[in-house]
Amino acid sequence: MYVKEVNLYQFRNYEQLNLSLHPKLNIFYGQNAQGKTNILESLYLCATGRSHRTTHEKEAIHWHKDEAHIRLFLHKQNRVEKIDFHLDKSGRKSAAHNGIPIQKLGELLGIINVVIFSPEDLQLIKSGPKERRRFLDIELCQLDRIYYYNLQQYHKVLKQRNHFLKQINKNPKDMTDIWDEQLVHFGEKVIEARKVFIEKLNHLALLIHGNITAQKEKLLVEYSPSVSSNQFREKLKENLVRDLQSGTTSIGPHRDDIVFKVNGMDLRTYGSQGQQRSAALSLKLAEIDLMKQETGEAPILLLDDVLSELDENRQKDLIAHIDDIQTILTCTGIEDLILKQIHKGFVYYVEDGHIYPKDSKML
Ligand SMILES: Nc1ncnc2c1ncn2[C@@H]1O[C@H](COP(=O)(O)OP(=O)(O)OP(=O)(O)O)[C@@H](O)[C@H]1O
Numbered sequence: 001m002y003v004k005e006v007n008l009y010q011f012r013n014y015e016q017l018n019l020s021l022h023p024k025l026n027i028f029y030g031q032n033a034q035g036k037t038n039i040l041e042s043l044y045l046c047a048t049g050r051s052h053r054t055t056h057e058k059e060a061i062h063w064h065k066d067e068a069h070i071r072l073f074l075h076k077q078n079r080v081e082k083i084d085f086h087l088d089k090s091g092r093k094s095a096a097h098n099g100i101p102i103q104k105l106g107e108l109l110g111i112i113n114v115v116i117f118s119p120e121d122l123q124l125i126k127s128g129p130k131e132r133r134r135f136l137d138i139e140l141c142q143l144d145r146i147y148y149y150n151l152q153q154y155h156k157v158l159k160q161r162n163h164f165l166k167q168i169n170k171n172p173k174d175m176t177d178i179w180d181e182q183l184v185h186f187g188e189k190v191i192e193a194r195k196v197f198i199e200k201l202n203h204l205a206l207l208i209h210g211n212i213t214a215q216k217e218k219l220l221v222e223y224s225p226s227v228s229s230n231q232f233r234e235k236l237k238e239n240l241v242r243d244l245q246s247g248t249t250s251i252g253p254h255r256d257d258i259v260f261k262v263n264g265m266d267l268r269t270y271g272s273q274g275q276q277r278s279a280a281l282s283l284k285l286a287e288i289d290l291m292k293q294e295t296g297e298a299p300i301l302l303l304d305d306v307l308s309e310l311d312e313n314r315q316k317d318l319i320a321h322i323d324d325i326q327t328i329l330t331c332t333g334i335e336d337l338i339l340k341q342i343h344k345g346f347v348y349y350v351e352d353g354h355i356y357p358k359d360s361k362m363l
Helices: 036-048 119-123 129-143 145-165 172-212 229-238 240-246 273-295 312-321 336-344
Strands: 002-011 014-020 025-029 067-076 079-088 093-097 114-117 219-224 257-262 300-304 327-331 345-351 354-357
Touching (some): 002 036, 036 067, 036 114, 036 129, 114 129, 114 273, 119 129, 129 145, 129 257, 145 172, 172 312
Parallel strands (some): 025 327, 025 345
Antiparallel strands (some): 067 079, 219 257
């Protein structure tokens, strides 16, 4: 699978753009704040229905305009498919697949699979549990629409439960029973899906990490659920008094985490910065492999200014791993390693919302 063409209309700093992409490597380079990440964002939006950088997608409409449009032509299993994504000023998002409107944005998931890798991902191990849950959910939602549905429902019920917990003048017992039943119903499914997913990811990450550390480090990626699925109902009841005092639900998948260990040592507490970054890289590469394994197709890789954050060996590990998948890469300068890859793809120079194809000889 690869994206053949991207058309943008009034999206971020692009008034109008028609761009052809190479099936393998596409490099967008230029100074800061010129519109490189905006290209990645448009692809991410079409894949997931969301932006990777804001929860208010209407911000992506070109200033002073009322709407934005993204159109992608996708080469998938020897067919060309089309995705249209539309944003309007009221915040409404809509999409169509091959010209047929999509009823719920969740139906976009799985048409194109993307893996995004930005400098923040390298901080995944030392950042907070929220970022690690986000990492987990982005991939799982793309792979499994049922998971996406269960997660959405879980968060909806959680919000309602928390709202009622704050209504202390009402009878809490009766109120929470209604929400607890549904919370457990969706929460159990979320926990089970995360457990299976992390087991698979762990298996792949272990192999990759062994290779990039010359077999010196054994990486373990472990699910750390806030509560196990078979104890969820009981623990909710046990914690009710505490939840009423705090006005919030203290346990459940919204408090889950992932633990990383190297040779048995907790990487978050004891790992060096270099070890943490290498583990984050292994995890991302495992994510790509897992997508291939689960869908039978390679995902599209969006690399947002990440090469400059890696040392030369890690850059090589990354480049070697992405040899056969479509990659859209942004960078501020063309480094040696990238120059060597140019024969495999297109290079574009980005300046102030305009894109100029560059011949490698002109660089
Ligand atoms: N809604 C919008 N309308 C018009 N321009 C916008 C809008 N949102 C952002 N921009 C402009 O887009 C540019 C930023 O683009 P982008 O984030 O893609 O930068 P970049 O080239 O990736 O830079 P960096 O290397 O710093 O990450 C800025 O000039 C910003 O003013």
